[in-house]
Amino acid sequence: MSQQDPLVIFTPSGKRGRFPVGTPVLQAARQLGVDLDSVCGGRGICSKCQVQPAFGDFPKHGVSVAEDALSAWNKVEARYDEKRGLKSGRRLGCQATIQADVVLDVPPESQVHRQVVRKAATERVIEMDPATRLLLVEVAAPDMHEPSGDLQRLRDALAESWDVELAEVPLALLGKLQPVLRKGNWQVTCAIHQPEDRPARLLDLWPGYFEGPLYGLAIDLGSTTMAAHLCDLSTGEVRASSGLMNPQIRFGEDVMSRVSYAMMNPGGDREMTAAVREALDRLAGEIAEEAGLAPEHIVETVLVCNPVMHHLLLGIDPVELGQAPFALATSDAVELAASELGFASIHPQARSYILPCIAGHVGADAAAVALSEAPGAQDDLMLVIDVGTNAEILLGNRERVLACSSPTGPAFEGAQISSGQRAAPGAIERVEIDPVTRQPRFRVIGSDLWSDDPGFAAATAVTGVTGICGSGIIEAVAEMRMAGLLDRAGLIGSAAQTGTARCEPNGRTHAFLLHDGSAEGGPRITVTQADIREIQLAKSALYAGARLLMDEMGTETVDRVVLAGAFGAHISPKHAMVLGMIPDVPLEAVSSAGNAAGTGARIALLNRAARAQIEREVGEITKVETAIEPRFQEHFVAASALPHASDPFPNLSELVTLPEVSFNTGSGGDSGGDRPRRRRRRG
Secondary structure (H helix, E strand, O other): OOOOOOEEEEEOOOOEEEOOOOOEHHHHHHHHOOOOOOOOOOOOOOOOOEEEEEOEEEOOOOEEEOOOOEOOOOHHHHHHHHHOOOOOOOEEOOOOEEOOOEEEEOOHHHOOOOEEEEEOOOEEEEEOEOOEEEEEEEOOOOOOOOOOOHHHHHHHHHHHHHOOOEOOOOHHHHHHHHHHHHHOOOEEEEEEEOOOOOOEEEEEEEEOOOOOOOEEEEEEEOOOEEEEEEEEOOOOOEEEEEEEEOHHHHHOOOHHHHHHHHHHOOOHHHHHHHHHHHHHHHHHHHHHHHHOOOHHHEEEEEEEEOHHHHHHHHOOOHHHHHOOOOOOOOOOOEEEEHHHHOOOOOOOOOEEEEOOOOEOOEOHHHHHHHHHHOHHHOOOOEEEEEOOOOEEEEEEOOOOEEEEEEOOOOHHHOOOOOOEOOOOOOEEEEEEEOOOOOOEEEEEOOOOOOOOOOOHHHHOOOOOOOEEOHHHHHHHHHHHHHOOOEOOOOOEOOHHHHOOOOEEEEOOEEEEEEEEOHHHOOOEEEEEHHHHHHHHHHHHHHHHHHHHHHHHHOOOOOOEEEEEOOOOOOOOHHHHHHHOOOOOOOHHHEEEEEOHHHHHHHHHHHEHHHHHHHHHHHOOOEEOOHHHOOHHHHHHHHOOOOOOOOOOOHHHHHHOOOOOOOOOOOOOOOOOOOOOOOOOOOO
């Protein structure tokens, strides 16, 4: 190129180069590697390649831009402006040509890899580069003198215009190809699925220009619940989020119960596979209905799950995961037709991607958390705890990342709790207990008022006070400990010992009355000794898993704690530390990531490079198997105390003074020596 050719500068990238007069802006952008979108291949149909020229003097760039630096407005741009409208000053990059030195801004909506901020539990920036995209091509009409099939000419057009080498084409689409081509007068929009470094697949095609949108589902398939985000594959917008209880619960509340069911019942694994697949398809249909679109517009799904759920979803008997050495059938990422996973209501050619598993009990959900929270990119030592029926725990920094799974059980989700329920309107989610009067107050989901605020009864008249969810039971137990109703060993005192009639006899133990709704026809909501034991079991397993990773890392402390999981955004760090769920750190060093596994699934859905990234990183994570670590039992027993039998909690001590009470009478009832039994392995 001559040095006298016009200088073209693109912002915000700052990329620049000289191009001959008459070069289309889109062509210049592609040659410079500028992030300028185009679906129609420069035909002035899609409007994705809009740019905003800037005129005047630019000392920073060393240029002056004249009003005629680009070619005059042409008929294609005028037609598009008339039909759809162009923002003032905008030009179509495929139509405007370079006439002189020019500075061109590429607005965010015109960038292929535009960054979008999504609000789930936390704001998240995701670079858009989905595996499924729309491409417009112009296919050569058939010629008797150069005989070739319509499919071959479509392949040639995709290769020439988009550098896309098309792999196999489903028979259903082959039958649709000829009428679509002719209806579109040899212009056709193709939905192409092309993961990084893998062949491109044709998912669908439409006559002429079709701008979609197309949708994908990011699904976190948990042992107790399954949650999904419906995302626009062109913008990243979350159109709807929804969830269902996992129907496999009827076969066992935890993963090892389900493995046992498969072992003891011939065909049990197939029953559980059928149940979860049917539920996933129902979830896809419900979330599409919520968003007001047909489910066949969903062309891709990304799923994350623990190893047992992973195998049952794929139709693999999980028996090997129930015994050492806990061998996975495959730990690699899995890509397959969505129909093979039972998705019958979404697009018939939709694809599914399942993130890789880390180890026999550290699954694709933990990989998704690693993708979302990136402990391996931190300077500080970060502990990430994804709280669920099985807790996934990551500990790491730039030097090393460790991972394990710990069998917490479903208590943190409100299951196996006497008044427990899922997080729904009417469930108690926040609790405070006055340390002097021992009177409780609480908030329920669906109302911002506390139970002792004026208007609470009216505000909750529709939902009532129905039970207590996971975050509520955690706060209730922690508040009982801070108010002196519960001793270090986890024993509830009697009315005489605590000075409140709310501590009621309950068989040979005691229970704390949180709310008596019997006068209004509602339930009496209590925290029983059995409830305390369930929380102790869960938190002991959680803390023991974290301590094992800290032992492996050779540290007694961590710099930061990130709480993930469904209730991570709702539990206060102080209450978690009072229970001894997490290691002692300054409260400001504890943060919430919400459903980090779901966020990781969404990142993988919207950015194909992220899939390759996590597939690489999983191989570099050190796995610690709690089932065979001799110190797990030692850590577990010590962690049964509230907050801990031996580990100091200096940061917590500066915040609260825990009453030194003991309700071990030594006769009858429960006693301090009756420590929580260790939860059955992997449950």
